Amino acid sequence: MAGVSLKCGDCGVLLRSVEEAQEHAELTSHSNFAESTEAVLNLVCSSCGKPCRSKTESDLHTKRTGHTEFVDKTSEATKLISLEVPKVAAAEGEGEVGACMSQSEEMIVPEVDKKLLEELEAMGFPTARATRALHYSGNASLEAAINWVVEHENDADIDQMPMVPANTKVEAPKPSLTPEQVKGKQQELRERARKKKEEEEKRMEREREKERIRVGKELLEAKRIEEENERKRILALRKAEKEEEKRAREKIRQKLEEDKAERRRRLGLPPEEPSAPKPSAPVVEEKKSILPVRPATKVEQMRECLRSLKQNHKDDDVRVKKAFQTLLTYIGNVARNPDEEKFRKIRLTNPSFQERVGALKGGIEFLELCGFEKIEGGEFVFLPREKVDIAVLHSAGSELDSAIKNPFFGVL
CATH class of the missing domain: 1.10.8.10 (Ubiquitin-associated (UBA) domain)
Structure with a gap:
């Protein structure tokens, strides 16, 4: 059978013509070609x-x-290969x-x-x-x-x-995506970008909220520290004034002693012995006043009770203020709703009451000044409806409000 291709003996590739064999030889330097009956x-x-x-x-x-x-x-x-055709x-x-x-x-x-x-x-x-x-x-x-x-x-x-x-129709490469698919892909990308933007905005909002909370806490803490420093400054100022007053009294006393010694020297008297006992001052018989002593009013008793409460707990100003506010709430509830028994009866063993008022000396006494009475073996304090005095309650509320707002209340 006649040959229909040329086979490269070096790499085994089949070639259709002498021209292809010559090109292959130029490119690969292969030179061993032979006719083959195997068609390309x-x-x-x-x-x-x-x-x-x-x-x-x-x-x-x-x-x-x-x-x-x-x-x-x-x-x-497939055609018979011709070895005579020039390149x-x-x-x-x-x-x-x-x-x-x-x-x-x-x-x-x-x-x-x-x-x-x-x-x-x-x-x-x-x-x-x-x-x-x-x-x-x-x-x-x-x-x-x-x-x-x-x-x-x-x-x-x-x-x-x-x-x-030449007569083979080469079709154009088909697009990898149809227009509908491209449109869907674009929509998907836009949706993904939108969601990502929303998530980023939510994250930024959370960060801003955290920052607002942090700044708020810092402002509250700064305000508390400022109030504490102001309270300490006032106490230090009061202490300094007392020290100054004490030094002034001591100077006056020394001046009086010097004047006394100078008078004794002028009169020719010997200096007073420091160790000599000083004559006791003559006992002056106290004259009984013919004016009647005015008893303390209910309002004065309330004020003194609140001042005593603050003095007894002067190291815990926050707790004292909370006690005043709690008492003001109790008194206000009774004044606004005198017919409601639930506002006129307080359990003394209630943990919240004990923490805010009961544990502080003077808290229950103030309620008793407002008309509350202990009942059931001291487990409750109760204000009977017939003993509700709106005027007394208003006075108690005014004293409590003044004690809360006045920073110098009970200090002196």
Whole structure:
């Protein structure tokens, strides 16, 4: 049987003509060629029209594109090889392979994406290799072409310009996404960006809220410290005034002693012995006042009770203030609702009452001044309805309000 191809004895590739063998020899330096009765396959992809020279190429094309339908046109393109046909020179500068076709079919260079081709050439790839990579990767993308070059860099014909039949219709590469899919993808990206923006705004709002709480706490603490410092300053001022008064009294006493000693010296009397007992002052019989002594009023008793409560607990100003506010609440409830028994009866063993009022000396006494009486063995204090005196309650409220607002109450 006559030969239908030339087989390279060095790499085993099948070539259709002497021209292809000469080009292969120039590119690879292989020189061992022989006629073969094995025809070069011509498997044309039904989807994109890409020709494959071997089963290996068709398998790789299927793996890359998913196209599985191929038309075997090997018998149509197979002709007896002619060893007399001269080589057709390639056009200089363009890299285009001249026509050396069979009488029945003309082969041409496939059309590829010019922009992608220029990018590959700018990256240093030869025109033939870039064209082959774009053609066999389906003109999909620059990345796909580079991946094809990496996978086929050891192919013997990697730098040969690919050829396809002139009458083969090469379909344009299909877009990876349909317009509906692109629109859906854009909508998805916009939705994702919106959600991300909302999450970021919520996070920033939480951070701002934390900052507001922190600043509020700092302001409250600063206010508390300022009030505490002011209270200490007032106490220190009072103490300094007392010390100054004490020193002034001591100076006056010393002056009187000096004047006394000077008078004794002028009268010729001996100096007074410091250790000599001083004569006791004559007992003056207290004259009984003929004016009647006015008893303390209810309001004065309440004021003195509150002053005593604050003096007994002067080291805990916050607790004393809380006790005054609690007493004011009890008195206010009774004054506004005198007929409600629940406001006129207080359990002394209640933990809240004990913590706020009961544990402080003077708290229960103040309630008793307002008319409350201990009942049931001292477990409750109760204000009978007939003993509710609105005037007394108003007076008690005024004294409590003054004790709360006046920072000097009970200090002196």
